[in-house]
Amino acid sequence: xxxxxxxxxxxxxxxxxxxxxxxxxxxxxxxxxxxxxxxxxxxxxxxxxxxxxxxxxxxxxxxxxxxxxxxxxxxxxxxxxxxxxxxxxxxxxxxxxxxxxxxxxxxxxxxxxxxxxxxxxxxxxxxxxxxxxxxxxxxxxxxxxxxxxxxxxxxxxxxxxxxxxxxxxxxxxxxxxxxxxxxxxxxxxxxxxxxxxxxxxxxxxxxxxxxxxxxxxxxxxxxxxxxxxxxxxxxxxxxxxxxxxxxxxxxxxxxxxxxxxxxxxxxxxxxxxxxxxxxxxxxxxxxxxxxxxxxxxxxxxxxxxxxxxxxxxxxxxxxxxxxxxxxxxxxxxxxxxxxxxxxxxxxxxxxxxxxxxxxxxxxxxxxxxxxxxxxxxxxxxxxxxxxxxxxxxxxxxxxxxxxxxxxxxxxxxxxxxxxxxxxxxxxxxxxxxxxxxxxxxxxxxxxxxxxxxxxxxxxxxxxxxxxxxxxxxxxxxxxxxxxxxxxxxxxxxxxxxxxxxxxxxxxxxxxxxxxxxxxxxxxxxxxxxxxxxxxxxxxxxxxxxxxxxxxxxxxxxxxxxxxxxxxxxxxxxxxxxxxxxxxxxxxxxxxxxxxxxxxxxxxxxxxxxxxxxxxxxxxxxxxxxxxxxxxxxx
Ligand code: ATP
Ligand code: MG
Numbered sequence: 001x002x003x004x005x006x007x008x009x010x011x012x013x014x015x016x017x018x019x020x021x022x023x024x025x026x027x028x029x030x031x032x033x034x035x036x037x038x039x040x041x042x043x044x045x046x047x048x049x050x051x052x053x054x055x056x057x058x059x060x061x062x063x064x065x066x067x068x069x070x071x072x073x074x075x076x077x078x079x080x081x082x083x084x085x086x087x088x089x090x091x092x093x094x095x096x097x098x099x100x101x102x103x104x105x106x107x108x109x110x111x112x113x114x115x116x117x118x119x120x121x122x123x124x125x126x127x128x129x130x131x132x133x134x135x136x137x138x139x140x141x142x143x144x145x146x147x148x149x150x151x152x153x154x155x156x157x158x159x160x161x162x163x164x165x166x167x168x169x170x171x172x173x174x175x176x177x178x179x180x181x182x183x184x185x186x187x188x189x190x191x192x193x194x195x196x197x198x199x200x201x202x203x204x205x206x207x208x209x210x211x212x213x214x215x216x217x218x219x220x221x222x223x224x225x226x227x228x229x230x231x232x233x234x235x236x237x238x239x240x241x242x243x244x245x246x247x248x249x250x251x252x253x254x255x256x257x258x259x260x261x262x263x264x265x266x267x268x269x270x271x272x273x274x275x276x277x278x279x280x281x282x283x284x285x286x287x288x289x290x291x292x293x294x295x296x297x298x299x300x301x302x303x304x305x306x307x308x309x310x311x312x313x314x315x316x317x318x319x320x321x322x323x324x325x326x327x328x329x330x331x332x333x334x335x336x337x338x339x340x341x342x343x344x345x346x347x348x349x350x351x352x353x354x355x356x357x358x359x360x361x362x363x364x365x366x367x368x369x370x371x372x373x374x375x376x377x378x379x380x381x382x383x384x385x386x387x388x389x390x391x392x393x394x395x396x397x398x399x400x401x402x403x404x405x406x407x408x409x410x411x412x413x414x415x416x417x418x419x420x421x422x423x424x425x426x427x428x429x430x431x432x433x434x435x436x437x438x439x440x441x442x443x444x445x446x447x448x449x450x451x452x453x454x455x456x457x458x459x460x461x462x463x464x465x466x467x468x469x470x471x472x473x474x475x476x477x478x479x480x481x482x483x484x485x486x487x488x489x490x491x492x493x494x495x496x497x498x499x500x501x502x503x504x505x506x507x508x509x510x511x512x513x514x515x516x517x518x519x520x521x522x523x524x525x526x527x528x529x530x531x532x533x534x535x536x537x538x539x540x541x542x543x544x545x546x547x548x549x550x551x552x553x554x555x556x557x558x559x560x561x562x563x564x565x566x567x568x569x570x571x572x573x574x575x576x577x578x579x580x581x582x583x584x585x586x587x588x589x590x591x592x593x594x595x596x597x598x599x600x601x602x603x604x605x606x607x608x609x610x611x612x613x614x615x616x617x618x619x620x621x622x623x624x625x626x627x628x629x630x631x632x633x634x
Pocket of ligand 2: 240
């Protein structure tokens with residue numbers, strides 16, 4: 001069968017398709033209905049069935065692979081490597097679950113997890129799933145105000161945290177940030193469970209704060225049975241990256257998510273149980289939830305939890321791990337690859353990477369020079385995949401692991417084709433009409449019913465879910481991704497950037513991504529952000545902010561001017577003079593979210609002399625200061 005036919009059937013007969021996939025997971029009680037779409041846009045999957053994420057990720061593997069490594073923790077921050085077999089993981093999760101129960105956590109209660117990349121964070125997630133508590137993992141790099149906002153939104157009964165994380169060898173104390181966040185927040189969690197790593201002294205609030213280690217000792221032999229949950233019971237909430245504004249609390253179900261992930265492990269990632277998966281994301285992001293924790297474990301794989309930078313002790317560390325653990329699938333981001341790109345490419349060649357069948361990249365547009373660089377460097381296939389916190393698993397990529405379905409060839413610059421169950425369409429934003437002919441640019445939308453794994457709603461706010469996502473195209477009820485896309489004659493999609501990142505130069509609508517790609521084609525460029533800035537004459541002009549591989553090239557005015565001219569010429573040649581940035585400015589750092597996404601809206605606001613708005617998710621405020629300084633000097 002060709003993939004297109006397989007995909008068409010998944011859309012035409014969603015119930016048949018997903019009934020088959022549901023056999024990949026264990027059900028305690030079989031479902032009565034595959035899909036309930038009686039109240040669109042809300043889609044309920046596997047209604048009436050009961051299952052449990054923790055059972056599927058841990059318990060069900062005990063009989064066949066109890067001694068196999070489930071979790072390998074590698075920390076280059078504290079120089080430790082610890083492995084947990086499925087049996088060990090089962091014991092640790094039960095201990096953690098017993099502690100949560102002892103601290104009063106009940107099914108449906110929220111547990112906020114504010115943790116560095118340590119095994120106890122994974123135990124806590126799985127323990128919540130085991131007892132039916134809803135976890136809300138907040139990225140450990142967030143400071144107090146961001147954390148306070150999320151505490152108020154999730155209203156957790158309990159917070160699990162630690163004394164400190166570590167980044168680049170420097171201790172980052174978490175506890176004072178957590179205390180300040182709880183002070184800021186309106187909602188006060190009843191209890192705080194603390195993992196003391198001995199990295200940073202911490203104060204305990206009497207009656208509220210408790211230490212994990214002594215409690216674990218008390219519960220060494222804990223046996224906590226799985227709580228069977230109806231498929232549509234919420235399993236967790238997670239916040240979007242906040243690239244475009246106030247983060248949204250995405251709510252996920254139990255059964256649909258479990259099935260979607262189980263299916264993706266083979267169809268997309270081409271993995272077999274017993275193999276090793278290495279996802280370099282953070283557990284605080286959706287990619288980490290899916291492909292550090294749940295996906296690989298549901299599939300009976302070994303998963304690597306890595307605490308550290310990609311360039312420490314040197315930029316070969318990830319490849320050393322691939323060789324050592326015979327990783328078969330690796331998941332990372334274009335941002336991370338761009339970090340490696342500033343280092344010697346010879347470091348990519350020091351290790352035997354023959355086990356690796358693919359490096360999967362997501363989170364941001366994968367520009368061709370970056371893709372080519374890493375493909376040449378590691379000599380393994382690079383697979384782009386496009387998705388969102390909301391979608392729960394990839395919307396567009398290549399599903400080359402489906403039995404009996406002919407594989408598709410990747411195309412540079414394209415994440416690929418819609419995944420089974422995703423009814424992806426392009427909408428002309430002016431007319432609201434669907435674009436059916438190839439090579440037309442439109443807003444990428446998903447028509448309902450949304451597939452298993454997709455968000456159920458915005459936590460606590462059904463109206464926000466409907467109004468934010470489903471009411472953007474007049475007269476049509478479709479989910480908007482807020483991204484621009486184009487589909488070629490072979491059905492491959494290309495992502496052209498976010499709908500709020502379009503530049504309108506004298507009536508020409510240009511995606512920031514197109515211009516960025518042209519700029520990054522210049523050999524000296526490591527990274528670039530292009531934004532549209534209001535202009536009296538042309539409506540808007542493009543402004544480019546560039547990080548050079550070697551910043552000394554633009555250290556003096558003459559060097560900068562020469563490079564600016566070269567880069568403009570490059571854009572003229574690839575896209576035409578209309579796309580040429582009005583200015584190309586050089587910075588050493590671009591403003592990004594903590595998840596590594598460019599904060600174009602903030603750069604744009606600064607360029608236009610406006611207030612950049614909510615900056616709680618910014619990685620390093622000094623990056624925006626550089627932009628401010630440049631704009632001030634003209
Ligand atoms: P917020 O919704 O809070 O503004 P965010 O959209 O950055 O933040 P995420 O859900 O983490 O939060 O990111 C999803 C977005 O990332 C997509 O909508 C798209 O813009 C971008 N993206 C993800 N993967 C790709 C990819 N492979 N190619 C191009 N863009 C991608
Ligand atoms: Mg988004």
